[in-house]
Amino acid sequence: MKLDSLLSTVILVSFLVTIIMAIGSYAAYKLREGRRPRADEVVAGGDSAFFERIVASGPTDAVGRSDQPRG
């Protein structure tokens, strides 16, 4: 077998394996994402990060909490 034919065979097999693995990886990614809870579903359940963090005593507290220079 000529060298270029041998190399061609190696490359061809590698390429086909790469494409199959790429499709497999994509399927694995979709499976993994499908198993994760969606962020909006968690928020809808009442677990709001906003209300946990901010104890507002006035309408501007959310902005004013840390915008005072500390020197």
Place this chain on the structure above:
Amino acid sequence: MSKPRVWWTRAAVAATVLLATWVAWKLIDITGFDVLAALFQLAVALLSVFLVVLVVRYVLLLWLGYLHHIEGHGGVDSSIAPHVTVIVPVYNEEAVIVPALRALLELRYPWFDILVIDDGSRDGTFAKASALAGRYGNTTLRVVSKRNGGKASALNTGIALAGSPFVLCMDGDSRLSPDTLRFSMRHFANPRVAAVAGNVKVVNRNNLWTRLQALEYIEGLNMPRRAQGFVRAVNIVPGPIGVFRRDVLLRVGGYDTDTYAEDADLTLKILTDGWQIVYEDRAIAWTEAPEALLDIIKQRYRWTRGILQALGKRRDWLTTRQGGIAVWISLLSLFFEAIVWPVVNVLGNVLFATAALAGVVPAGVFYWWALLTLLDVAAALHSVVMEEESLALVPYAVIYRFFFIATIDVAKLLATVEQMFRVPMTWGKLERAGRL
């Protein structure tokens, strides 16, 4: 056209196609024409076209990039130093927020503020950022918390609260080089320039995937951006670093929240409003690239669908060529680079593999692969030298085309199909290792 007329027209077209098919079939039957051989000849012809497109693309990008390089490296005019607000939107970035903010405080620029927008993080991001709030010389660091609404919403909050004529929008998990603002702001001496796109680099080059992405950012993302910068029509101001005129952002309505590529969407809004966008390769943002294959796919999936969404909103601009030729070419090149090129790349390779397996050009596979690899090595060398990057990245170009890009392009192709069928998707926050 009336409804019956439309149906008659469609029926006539269908009948003509059927008749033409029958005539063609009879001709093949009578003349003993070899359909299989003809199909392979067609495949070889398509591959030749693919090769020509490939070579022209490389030459064009390298040439325009080089012109940008020799044109763009002017000195810094220290008299151009207007007030800038650096907006840092963060969501669950506790692993990287402190070093990111400390690096921002070291920016070498006379007049800037830092505004951190915490987008309802669930971890310790707000507390860690707040610990750094205060005044540092001419710079004030403020932290604002808001209900979770996505990155675009956080950036809009920052743009609304900023009190300066210019804003730098970045990612909370990025780190800017100290002279970013000095190099960026000189471009605003031109009143037609609305935005400056910076140079994004991978900081965590600790495994094969991240080194390949480091090369990809230099060769695959920055090289086209550099070429677009020459015609002042950069089509994506990257999320990790972009400097904008605030009044232009307010004029175009800031970031929209209806796409998953808010950076591409905003860029297109600015371009189609008649403004110029330039590229500054010395304004550098170091960012953490995903370290595992599935996370890379996740990122590219979002990019691809987001770009398609952004382009879909401006379908009229693509088809009717409104505005200047540079804008039209910029939009077309975004469509080409993000969608057409990956699809053509995958299908071209599959076509070639099929032709090789069928015995049409078996030994040609090696020469095909050698050509692609040589083009990539040349482009990598050119880009790496131009960006004064490590030459150690160049050898990765050998596996870059064949394994990495093939894998990424398959993901882009499938994401494109999903977008066509409107499959629901979510933002998909990437987990960071905190290596900054």
